[in-house]
Amino acid sequence: MADLVADLPAGCEADAAAAAESSPSEQLLLVLDGFEGPLDMLLALGRDQKVDLTRISILELADQYLTFVAEARKVRLELAADYLVMAAWLAYLKSRLLLPEPQGEEPSGEDMAAALAFQLQRLEAMKGAAEKLFARPRLRIDVHPRGAPEDLDLRRKSVYEVTLFDLLRAYGRQRARKESGVLHIAPVRLYSMEEAVRRLSSLLGHMPDWAMLASFLPSGESGGLLTRSALAAHFAATLELAKAGRVELRQEGAFAPLYVRGRPGNSADSQDGDISEEAQSHD
């Protein structure tokens, strides 16, 4: 952890100092705030190897990155999907580098490592270029034009001053107005728990035996926010119904499919206590 904090990109020293006095999760948050995405973070880790980027150990880098992500997840930090995708890719790369190369059309582990090294060098080059560019004397900051120009309007290309930016912005605004004529807050359709309770209650009557919770989900929605909220709502609804003693739940293990069935007799004596106990009692 400590050395991760030390790898902050330039300009974040103050954050680092603050991080030293805060909890591990806060430290990680601060570190993450300093990065522009996973490639940027890899580059910062790579600089820590203190070798020329052309001779960097990609394997070592992958390990550092995976350690970082593991740490972050340990403190239950919400990591952006980008970082997880990179972690998965690096884990794969690692396995390709360590295991014998399979015969196939896939690029070799070496090629993949070289491609990553190239990306890091290219990003590093652009960061360097940006720095040099902005270190140049800049107009109206270091170097100045005539302060009191005498408007000669020599070019006479146009009487009107309109730039492409003006034109595009006008169209963009116009479109935006049109799209939100009557302030159309695009409705975020979320499945409510009440809705799910109603739905499950009516369905359970027709389902005498154990059935996967997933099979109760409304069909016709694929992926997306609505599906995910439906899943969450139905899950919460089963917990609520189980608490009320109206359904029973069963699950083989963590992350295994959740089974549900209507409680025979369906009486009103609600049972407190946690779901896993209840599930076990029926096994």
Add this chain to the structure above:
Amino acid sequence: MIKEVTDAHEAEARIGKLRLLEALLFASAEPLDEETLAGRVGPEVGLLLEELRAHYAPRGVTLVRTGGGWAFRTAVDLAPELRREEEVSRKLSRAAIETLAIIAYHQPVTRGEIESIRGVATSKGTLDLLMEHGWIRPGKRRETPGRPLTWITTDHFLDHFGLETLRDLPSVDDLRAAGLLDSRPVLLGLGATADDSALGSDNEE
């Protein structure tokens, strides 16, 4: 430009001050008074200014004293050759820019269509102005009842905005991606709004 001085170091300092004076006077939007300038180059500012004035006297740009301050101005005798045109560059009205943008993106487009897109009536003057300026011209008539005239952009339009073809106009998606079109309030924490298709489809609910 520099008067004889015995000491080379002194001469150099003097040149440095003259250069700074030149730059300050050039970059300032307002004439600068001697007091302000003295604050930058020291009490000998009067002598230095006279030296600069003498240097620029025969040139196309001269140093003049105006009111309480000093400023560079183009030489008076060149005025006839620099005379600016009567018309001063003007800002195009917002309605005109919008109309032009709609014609560019939707051409060929009739006036009725422009009005329905903008949601307001288009004054005749707007189209006239854009046409007078050479940015738009009438296209073919639309083969619908009333055979309304359509409007299209000209080559001069492309030229003015530095476009090679109309196809180089950024698309609506490009505009959105560039941040030039942002209508939907951002819903924080619901990263999934990127899922436009799902949201868009139940808009009608």
Add this chain to the structure above:
Amino acid sequence: MIKEVTDAHEAEARIGKLRLLEALLFASAEPLDEETLAGRVGPEVGLLLEELRAHYAPRGVTLVRTGGGWAFRTAVDLAPELRREEEVSRKLSRAAIETLAIIAYHQPVTRGEIESIRGVATSKGTLDLLMEHGWIRPGKRRETPGRPLTWITTDHFLDHFGLETLRDLPSVDDLRAAGLLDSRPVLLGLGATADDSALGSDNEE
């Protein structure tokens, strides 16, 4: 300042032209292109400009060439004495600075390519902001599937950073020789949320 000429009349005409050129360039805050200037002083404008540039080289105000134009600017070495702080509101984010550098060095470059180089999605408003500064503009569409829009820098970008041409970008030759100006995507799925091929499809709506 004036080269030896045998004919007094010729010399006078030459001085007149230099003075006019000086005045024209001085009057304008923006660079003027040679074509415009040639329209005022004739085809020998190139030689006259070089003569003016040489005359002003040691002074506090210098004549510089940038993009296709010429402009008077305060001397670079006086920057510390003339420095104006950048307005806080104009300070650019790291993302914007990097994006600008990538556009400058890789142009013409698509948004997807920028994202694959940075390994992260371009947030809304970054390109918008750079365009509002007048540093970038849309270039031609790339003739690949989806015909994605490309981005390029403007002459104002060169002027702002004191560059005569794009070849004067810092270290550009070294970077090119090292193969680092190759903008092809390398790792699939890295950040590049902007699938270029998906863009530009709804121009016709």
